[in-house]
Every structure is written in C-alpha cells, then in structure tokens.
Amino acid sequence: MDGPRRRRRRGFRGGRRGRGRGGRSPRRRRLSRAPLLLAVGRLKPGPEAALFAQHNARLRPPLAVREIPEARGSAAEVRRREGAALLEALPPAALAIALDLGGHAPDSEGLAALLTRWEESGKPLAFIIGGAEGLDPAVQARADQRLSLGPMTWPHFLVRGMLAEQLYRAQAIRSGHPYHRPWRP
Numbered sequence: 001m002d003g004p005r006r007r008r009r010r011g012f013r014g015g016r017r018g019r020g021r022g023g024r025s026p027r028r029r030r031l032s033r034a035p036l037l038l039a040v041g042r043l044k045p046g047p048e049a050a051l052f053a054q055h056n057a058r059l060r061p062p063l064a065v066r067e068i069p070e071a072r073g074s075a076a077e078v079r080r081r082e083g084a085a086l087l088e089a090l091p092p093a094a095l096a097i098a099l100d101l102g103g104h105a106p107d108s109e110g111l112a113a114l115l116t117r118w119e120e121s122g123k124p125l126a127f128i129i130g131g132a133e134g135l136d137p138a139v140q141a142r143a144d145q146r147l148s149l150g151p152m153t154w155p156h157f158l159v160r161g162m163l164a165e166q167l168y169r170a171q172a173i174r175s176g177h178p179y180h181r182p183w184r185p
C-alpha cells in the first residue's frame with residue numbers, strides 16, 4: 001500500500017510523527033496498559049452492550065475486551081472447554097480477577113482499595129467473566145482473586161456492564177469525583 005491511504009493508516013496508528021522517544025504511539029501505550037476483560041460469549045448490540053459501552057468509555061484506560069466463544073456439550077464439558085480457552089487467552093503475567101458468585105464481595109470503597117493494591121503489583125490486570133455454566137475450577141484455581149458482585153446470579157452479559165460501572169465508581173472514589181455518593185449508614 002502506498003500514497004495517501006498508507007499515510008492515513010500510519011497517522012491512525014501513531015506513525016512516526018505520533019511516536020514519543022520510546023518509539024511507541026500514545027495510543028499504543030494506552031492500549032498496552034489497558035486492563036483486559038476476558039469474557040465468554042459474543043455480546044450483540046442491545047441494552048447490555050450499550051450499558052457496557054457507556055461505562056467502559058468512562059474508564060481511564062477502558063477495558064480491552066477479548067471474547068471467548070461459547071462452547072457446546074454437557075455443563076461440565078462447556079465449563080472445561082471455555083475454561084481452557086480462557087486460560088489460553090490469559091497473559092501468563094496477568095493478575096487474574098475471576099468474577100464469581102462465591103468470591104470476595106467488597107463494597108465499592110473496598111473495591112477501590114483493592115484496585116489500588118492490584119495496580120501496585122505492577123502486573124497487567126485481567127478480569128474474567130464466565131458463561132452460562134460458570135467458570136471451570138481450573139480458571140478459579142489460576143485466579144489471583146475471585147470477585148463477587150453479590151450472592152445473586154446475574155446474566156453474564158449484564159455482568160460486563162456492572163463490572164465496568166463498579167470500576168468507574170472505584171476510579172471516582174479514588175479521585176474524589178462526586179459520581180460516587182457513599183452509602184448512608
């Protein structure tokens with residue numbers, strides 16, 4: 001590819017002009033720091049996708065989403081196959097946070113404190129959301145933290161938006177932004 005089309009593409013990716021001294025574009029740097037969201041299933045356009053997009057767009061940096069196809073078979077087979085695909089997609093160095101009903105259920109301030117701790121580990125963060133059959137024990141065993149959004153079972157596509165909202169709320173708590181009004185006990 002040559003001519004204006006090539007120049008345009010370079011410009012979008014940061015090209016020479018957009019690069020700093022390290023040779024990486026600001027956009028590249030932002031994406032490489034972005035926490036990963038590994039999630040089972042393909043989220044189609046609709047209210048769940050809109051909810052996620054709305055909150056993810058507010059996150060600095062937004063989550064980089066990687067979807068794992070839903071598997072077929074018995075419940076155990078589905079969990080095992082999806083679990084294997086999730087583990088394959090998980091960067092080895094990642095601090096893995098598995099969304100799981102049985103995990104630790106902090107309040108929003110607690111999640112904000114946890115996020116600070118996770119970020120201070122220096123590891124890239126990866127959040128994992130299972131499919132309709134839940135997460136395979138192998139994924140739970142690999143997870144550095146199991147995070148619960150409460151004891152109720154939520155549809156996995158809704159959990160993406162709920163997680164993004166809570167991460168945004170945690171950022172607001174950490175920066176003192178009035179988006180978060182503390183609970184009133």
Ligand SMILES: C[S@@+](CC[C@H](N)C(=O)[O-])C[C@H]1O[C@@H](n2cnc3c(N)ncnc32)[C@H](O)[C@@H]1O
Nearest residue numbers: 099100129130131134148149150152153154156
């Ligand atoms: C429909 S749920 C799966 C329910 C499944 N029976 C199980 O035992 O996990 C799909 C995924 O959404 C996430 N999820 C649903 N409710 C959740 C909650 N209350 N807290 C954390 N994650 C939740 C989990 O990642 C779960 O694997």
